[in-house]
Amino acid sequence: MTQASHDDERNHLERLQRAEHGDPFAFLGAHPEGGGWRVRAWLPGAFACELLGREGEFLAAMEQQDASGLFSAHLAARQAYLLRIHWPEGEQITEDPYAFGPLLGDTDLYLFAEGNHRHLGQCFGAQAMTLDGVAGVRFAVWAPNARRVSVVGDFNAWDGRRHAMRLRYPSGVWELFVPRLQPGEVYKYEILGPGGLLPLKADPLALATERPPATGSRVAEPTPRQWRDARWMRERHGRQGPQSPLAIYELHAGSWQTLDGRPPSWDELAERLIPYLQDMGFTHVELMPVMEHPFGGSWGYQPLSLFAPTARYGSPTQFAAFVERCHLAGIGVILDWVPAHFPTDEHGLGQFDGTALYEYAHPFEGFHPDWDTYIYNLGRTEVHGFLLASALHWLREYHVDGLRVDAVASMLYRDYSRKEGEWIPNRHGGRENLEAIEFLRHLNEVVAAEVPDALVIAEESTAWPGVSRPVAEGGLGFSHKWNMGWMHDTLAYIREDPLYRGYHHHRLTFGLLYAFTERFILPISHDEVVHGKGSLLAKMPGDRWRQFANLRLYLSLMWTHPGRKLLFMGCEFGQWREWDHDDQLDWYLLRYAEHLGVQALVRDLNGLYRGLPALHQLDDGPEGFHWLIGDDQRNSVYAWLRLDRERSPLLVVHNFTPQPREGYRVGVPLQGAWRVRLNSDGAAYAGSDAGSRERCETLPEPSHGQPYSLLLDLPPLGSLILEPAPDAGL
Incomplete structure (x- = not known):
């Protein structure tokens, strides 16, 4: 190794030790060296590590440098490998997060920066997936002014030195694939900002969380739901359309x-x-x-x-x-x-x-x-x-x-x-x-x-x-x-x-x-x-x-x-x-x-x-409403008609005083019997059961701009809703 190479490695190592390395992929993982490939892994707290082939065969023992947590080994040719890590608490075999290339596509990053990425919930955050045949979780978070971002959780003892992420220029998005991580894992982001280390941050695009008062984000299950509400979705427009x-x-x-x-x-x-x-x-x-x-x-x-x-x-x-x-x-x-x-x-x-x-x-x-x-x-x-x-x-x-x-x-x-x-x-x-x-x-x-x-x-x-x-x-x-x-x-x-x-x-x-x-x-x-x-x-x-x-x-x-x-x-x-x-x-x-x-x-x-269509069908337009009585402030009585598309009327009368009003005249457009559909003072509602009920016959006396009228008994502090009987107007 030349002096320049040694100095460069020392510089990388110092930044890793200080947890200030903003580009760990430039140093960790496999990189060409001396006609072969140098594999480096940053594993603070581990006491040994070996490289294994994808089938579990032994490739090389990794040398620990300066008891710092940096392990490295030289391979004659580039090949897929596993890390067998010896921690104080046990052995772990896993793929190297720094062996994976860029994760998010350029289109995703462009749409995000433009403000038009409409599926961020399936792109950013923690996405459980299989990448290059390896199951794990892809993390992506926007933090353009950070000097370093790491994903932390129980899986790495909440140690921000261990899973530092890759920054994608110029979007400001940081990403990392953590192999073999499972749905249900709790995680946060450790962020080194321009002014120093920040409190641990929950994921802005987490799809699941811990139960409060805990504040961690949680890796969600990736399985799409097999919905059974197809009929509702087909009929939804009719259920909540403008005339519903x-x-x-x-x-x-x-x-x-x-x-x-x-x-x-x-x-x-x-x-x-x-x-x-x-x-x-x-x-x-x-x-x-x-x-x-x-x-x-x-x-x-x-x-x-x-x-x-x-x-x-x-x-x-x-x-x-x-x-x-x-x-x-x-x-x-x-x-x-x-x-x-x-x-x-x-x-x-x-x-x-x-x-x-x-x-x-x-x-x-x-x-x-x-x-x-x-x-x-x-x-x-x-x-x-x-x-x-x-x-x-x-x-x-x-x-x-x-x-x-x-x-x-x-x-x-x-x-x-x-x-x-x-x-x-x-x-x-x-x-x-x-x-x-x-x-x-x-x-x-x-x-x-x-x-x-x-x-x-x-x-x-x-x-x-x-x-x-x-x-x-x-x-x-x-x-x-x-x-x-x-x-x-x-x-x-x-x-x-x-x-x-x-x-x-x-x-x-x-x-x-x-x-x-x-x-x-x-x-x-x-x-x-x-x-x-x-x-x-x-x-x-x-x-x-x-x-x-x-x-x-x-x-x-x-x-x-x-x-x-x-x-x-x-x-x-x-x-x-x-x-x-x-x-x-x-x-x-x-x-x-x-x-x-x-x-x-x-x-x-x-x-x-x-x-009753008259109560909802023309709700948004004046053609569905007609004032009858809006000026009887002495008696605090209001009356109006509600109309549907066929102009079928519904009569509504409100008495806002506790005084029953017998024989109160209200104009109506149709001759014949009108039946009471609701009396808010009825016995069924624990009221006094005063006021008109069942059927009322029109009189040939015009009133309130209508050709006929009804003499109604208005209940105290009550409402009446009436509709023409089937034979009204004939």
Whole structure:
């Protein structure tokens, strides 16, 4: 060996010893030397190593240099080899990770850098596979500013010196194939950043994780699922298309119903939840975020693993089985998804390679003051593509039927929840976040192209125009938008004492001025029953009877008002206390008639909503709605018609006072008998059983712009839904 070669080897060895070698493949593995091949292995802690042929035959003993952990041997010709390593705890035979060439293809790296790699979950992270006939795991992680990245776990005693990765220029992606590693292994990345060694980092693209509070990533099983929900997938467009009913039950998986004080597994939840949803008539279940998150008290809204279902309730395979069982039962599955921000836990995405990689660098852009979280830098193509691939991952790999995008308003505005002087304008000097707008439009265009029958729903609380308008028409391209204005106005109205509701009459009429400007979902979500806000039932004024009557009236208003429906768990039977994510719903309340009555009402409302086209078929347009009475503020009565494509009418009347109103005239378009389909004050719902029931005959007296009228007995704090009898109008 020449002096230059010796110096070069010493330089490599010193960098390995300091765990600062950024290019271990340049030194380790097999390299030509002196007419043969020099094989080097860096095995700190080992006391001996031999080279074996692929069939296990002995090739050479490896010499240890300077007791440093560097072993080397000379072979006359290049050939495949195994390492037989002697550790203090035993013998290991394995292929050499540094005997494998570059792993990721140039196309993968190009698409990733461009922000258009739509299958990152099958490319980056930990992928169990067979390479050159050898089973193992391929790791790939983006850390462009790192000086060295190693994958660590129990398989190498969490020693970052042992499995340093190869950097692929210019993408900034590090990769390594670890032979004979098995699915189920826990791992993290040890990263040497520009300023020194970082805390161990979980994999941003992990497909599975440890169960919190543990924070490791886990190698997932590679076996693709043999799905049995082909019929559901074929029929999905018809089930959640623009003229289909959408009655969503929002759910926190861990606290809906516990078992012996513990959260259920996905299998246990399916056993109990699916029959309940079928019985109650909901079309979909919306799960609060199931992406792995470190803090349970965030309810999943501060996730760190956007490709991995939380391990709290089971494995990724079990989650897929839960979705499948929902589909087989005719229930769609929507997931809450959070591309707006992420938590600051040191094992997470923040300062991932020692620099602001996933987040904006400036705190006025990259830190959210309300939630103490980082904000994704959507101006980076790699981050843009990372989030896009996450959305597609859930829709494609888990057959999820839709995503509800959380906190869209916080993404759209650079000054969201910031004081003057604490935000940075866009390049035009405005407050709009142009990168986020581009991302949301791109997201919806890609989903529409690749999963065209999936829903993408915006939780957007401002008056941003065209949220659910197609991108080609200047909109953001969402399929639906939560109607937060309707929720705030109607809850403020229903909390008023009926004596004063006449002074706030406009709160219920105002929403109809804009009800058809977007494709709306009417949300009564978890946010309305936590943090001192009181449960839905507790918001209702008056004594116990009036509270239950008001709740039934409010739910009837919601189900007959234009807009799809979303109701948070527990509201369907009138839970008294606020939701607690650490405790199950108060199911014992169903021993009492009033709570059973509310539950029965929601069941019947869902039945009518799904069964009567007038309540859902023309939900997005004014042609499906006709005001009859919107100006009777003295009596706090509202009435309207809902219409289907055939113009078949459904009459809805609400009385928001505790005063029964006998002989109240309401105009109708058809002559003859009208039958009562629902009375929210009926005995079946534990009401007073007041008001019109069964059939009412029209009178030839015009009213409210209609040629005929009905004299109805309006129940106190109650709703009536009527439809023409089969012979009406003849």
